[in-house]
Amino acid sequence: MNIKQQQLFGPMAHVREIMKAEILEAVLPLVSKASRYLGNEINAIHKDLSKVELRFALAFPDVYEVGMSHLGFQLLYHLLNSQPHIACERFFTPWVDMEALLRENRIPLSSVESQTPLSQFHIIGFSLQYELGYSNILKMLALANIPVLAEERNDCYPLIIAGGPCTYNPEPLAAFFDAFVIGEGEEVIFELCNTYLEWKKTNAPESTLLDRLAAIDGIYVPTHFQVDYHADGTVKNIINVKQAGKKVVKRYVTNLDAAFSCTTPIVPYMQIIHDRISLEIARGCTRGCRFCMAGMIYRPVRERSLHNILELAETTLGSTGYEELSLTSLSAGDFTAIDTLLKKLMKQHQKNRTAISLPSLRAETLTRSLMEEIKQVRKTGFTIAPEAGTQRLRTVINKNLTEDEIMHTVAEVFAAGWQLIKLYFMIGLPTETQDDIEGIVALATKIRAIGKKIRHSNQLNVSVSTFVPKPHTPFQWTAQLLPDEIREKQLFLMRHLKRPGIRLKWHNPEMSILEGVFACGDRRLSNVLIKAHQLGAGFDGWSEHFKPSVWDEAFAECMVDKYFYLRARATDELLPWEHICCGVSVDFLKAEYQKALTGETTDDCRVTGCKNCGVCGIQQPTPNYPSECTNPPVKSSFDSYPPDSPKTQIYRYRCHFSKSGSARFLSHLELSRCIIRALRRACMPLNYTQGYHPHPRVIFYQALPVGIESECEFFDMELVQHISPNIIVAHVNKHLPSGITMLSVEEIFLKKLFAPDIMTYQKYRARIPLPECSAAPSISAIDDALAAFLKSEDFFVKTTKNGSTVSINIRPLVSNLSLKDNDTIEITVNNTSGAMLRIGDILGEILELDDKQRKLLHITKLTA
Ligand code: SF4
Structure with a gap:
């Protein structure tokens, strides 16, 4: 066993436990949206990492809510975990507040499931979905104390790989990864893991592992390829130094029915992008x-x-x-x-x-x-993507959508009751002229007029992005607009489309430029990426965090001209991704490019036959187009309490539940959504409101502030079938996530649901985590402060209400206040006042705690 193998397989449970407690107590109360980091969502998988052969870290270089919205990410997670000998855990880029706390507390980047540091995994697999996430990869490796450059990592570090659409031009990232998976990950991943495990049993050096990985179809090992450049900066040679002439050809699943499907996706607590x-x-x-x-x-x-x-x-x-x-x-x-x-x-x-x-x-x-x-x-908004404003340009891009079809669809959609249509356009497409930009204005104006005729309030959202040439497309040889050209066209659209009923959105020009540079870039960009990372780049896809000046400085220091990558290229120029084969032949792409320039379209091969793009020959069998099945078996998981029985009577229940442990970090909205989904999983025959947006008739009581535990929370719900309260408790508890427990249910006999603030007095217990609180008050100081408060007749504190500062007397709100143990206070507050302060703030004022200390108070609501 080599050094890497010994270190990776050593005991680490103790370290993990400390890490988990540290994060929960010292860090989570201080961050926004703590539910990103809990890791115990419904369907998350927790394995004993010391008992598996392979620990796989699935890493997404963006924040949790973006990563969790990617289907492929969830699919690979469950596919890997479907194997008993593999444990797969998730990593995301921590949001800026969490990143600062991790650095401050010297906590390495850890998995959301078990808070195991990234460096403790055998394989790290990054999902590369877009170019503006590249700087986050370096950020994540740095936060995990892993050298970003592959050549600086020795056998002590995990194997670092990547997959996803950006790997079709992996060159800008070649210096950071040991290997890339080209194609659909589920087709290759077990071959890769097995090869790793076989290598692990030997004492062979890591170069042997890379040799073995390179022998797998669809795996690209960048160190096996040597790239040379001409004096003008263009690529001269890409040589496979191990297997002369061999390219890397993508892998793909031939039959979706036979491929792995994820039927238990993780259900995040927070609202993710695609929830x-x-x-x-x-x-x-x-x-x-x-x-x-x-x-x-x-x-x-x-x-x-x-x-x-x-x-x-x-x-x-x-x-x-x-x-x-x-x-x-x-x-x-x-x-x-x-x-x-x-x-x-x-x-x-x-x-x-x-x-x-x-x-x-x-x-x-x-x-x-x-x-x-x-x-x-x-009926949410309806989206139409004409992409270009004129028929001429739509022909150039082979978007076979006529203006008549667009107008017909728009009229039908508005007439059917939709009130919002979203239109997608691009500027900077090859051969574009001013006529095409004016065409966007004309088309949007016509569509708005149709909408207005049907209903005055109908809305149009017009989203205009900048065309970015992408590898492996017929437009890979074309130029991208420069920033001033982008701005000029955007300005024109703003001037002509800013009118009632139309909302115009556009992309930041500098972000599009950076996307284009990395999409069509080469290995020389790795230095720029490192420099930008050192200068503080991160979350480049987020306009509020994107720092163009940092990138300008990085390009300048590395003496790399970013516009070199945005120029038009001759079709015989060697492209940086020439050795990566997506199956579609370069001859087909060239022919399509020529047809674009001459204004010819190409039909869909599913309609008028094969157009010889080349992909169907690269793997067997050829694609399947299954016909309809007539009798699909339907296995109902909603059998227990069929909700479609006639609604002769509505049954109302009051449910008493507790919220503890990490569940205390759920916001009121997250909590209510998570409970309603648990009720749906438990097949409760919920009564729904009528209309286009039916909601279950479930009403929650007062919102509990984030970070507070409670033994006495309530919601009321309506069912269309009578179920005994005991059965509800037993059944629903099986479906609630850890930390939320249904304690009791009683049937209520009210005409409608009743969820007022029925609780007049609320009792809380607050523990002051003295070790974590810098300059926390001493026990005697706490005692004195409580005594002084109780003795006082008035205790005015300043707070903000409707935007203005007001003074509130909190003394009458507090009916009981006592120090129980050394670090525990019990307090009873009157909830009838309209000027209610948060309990943490009331205690904070009494004890003179700062903002951080208030957040670190561990508060539990005991009675309502
Ligand atoms: S049928 Fe022909 S044109 Fe269509 S994907 Fe297959 S090879 Fe390409």
Whole structure:
């Protein structure tokens, strides 16, 4: 066993426990949105890390709510954990407040499940979804005390790999990773893990591991390739020094039905970007939009069978309690049996008020029957992506969507009751002229006029992004707009589209430039990335954290001209990603580029036959287009209390529950959402409100501030079927997350739900965590402060109410106050005053605690 193997497999449970306690007590009370870091969400997997052969860290270089919204991230997590000998845990970039606290407290970046440091894992796999997340990779490695450069990591460190769409041009990151997975991770990941485990049993050096990994199809080891440059900076040679001439060809799943599906996705407490079930109905798109990287790299099209989708929907809704099911694919309307699928899903899940959404519906695929199905449950905004303002430019980009089709869809959508249409356009597309920019204004204006005619309040959101040439697309040789050109076009649109009923959104030009540089960049960018990281870059995809001056300084110090990467390239220039093969041939891309310039379109190969893009030959078997199944078996997880029984009577219950441990960091909204989803998982036959946005009739009492535990919380709920209170308690408790316990339920006989602030006096216990509180008051000082308060007749404190500072006398609010143990106070407050302060602030004022000390008070509500 080499040094790396000895260190990685040593005992570490003790360290982990300390870490967990430290984070919970000293750090979480001080950060915003602490629910990002709890790790005990429903369906999260906790394994004993000392008992598995392989510890895999799945890392996402952005904040939790972004990472958790990625379907592939969840899929790999559950796929890896499906193997008893592997434990996979999640890592995200800590938000800026948490990052500062980790640094201050010298806590290394740790997993959300067990707070195990990143460096304690055998393999770290980063998910690379967009170029503006690159600086966060370096931030995460640095926070884990892992050298960012692969050549500086010896055998003591984990193997660091990456997957995701950005790996189709991995060159800007080549210096940081040991290997990249090119293609669909689920196809390769076990070959990679097994190779690692076999190597681990030997005493061989890490170079042997890399040799073995490089032998796996779809794995790219950057050190096996040597890159040389011409004097003008263009790439001269990319040489595979181990296997001359061999390129790295992507791997992909040939049959989605047979591939692993995640039916128990983690249900975050906080509202994430896509807070719903994402069910992938198809992968790939052959429409052939010439700017679209996803349309090239995810080919060929593969569809799931109806049978499989219906079964997955049923099981996943049952395991999560989500109220929305999103059918995802690059173009959901192109799914062969989309009408039938929607009808069946609606029929199957309408009873539970589950909304079915199609986030990627192309306007030309929208039929009236499809619209009828979608609008049955909920109508959020409807999205249409013309991408370009004129027919000429839409032909150039092969977006085969005519103005007539757009207008027809818009009229149908507004007439069907939607009040918001979102339009997506791009500026800077190849061959664009001023006419095309004016075309965006004209098209948006026409659409707004149609909407206004149907309903005056109808709204239009126009989102304009900047075209960024992407590798492996027919436009990979084209130039990107420069910042001044972007601004000029944006200004024109602002001048002409800022009018009532239209909301214009645009992208930060400097962010688009950086995205373009890294999308089409080469290995020389690694120095720039390191420099920018040292200068404080991070969260570059977040406009409030993006610092263009930092990047300018980094480019200047490294003497790298960023505009070199944004220029047009000759089609015979060697591109930095030439050795990475996505299956679509370069000849096909060149032919498509030429057709764009001559204004010719290319049909979808699913409609008019194969266009020889090359992808179907790279792996067997060829893509499957399953036909409709007629009799899908439906296994209901909602059988226990069928909610579709006639609503002859409504039954009302008052539920008493407690909130403790890490659950105290849930906000009121997170808590109520998490309880409602638990009720859905527990198959409670909830009564719903009527209308397009049906809500379960569940009403929570007072909002408990974040960070406070409670033994006496309440909510009322309505059921459409009578269930004995004891059964409700037993059943619901099985579905509640750790820290939330239903204590009792009583049936109430009220005409409607009743959730006033019925509690007049509330009793709290507050523990002052003296060791964690810098300059915390001594016991005698606490005693004196309490005595002085009790003796006083008035105790005025300043607080803000409706934006102005007011003075409140808190003395009459406190009816009991005593020091119990050395560090524990009990206090009873009167809740009838409209000028209620938070309990932490009342104690803080009495004890003269600063803001940090107030947050660190460990408070429990004892009685209501
Ligand atoms: S090889 Fe032919 S059928 Fe397959 S994705 Fe390409 S164009 Fe379509």
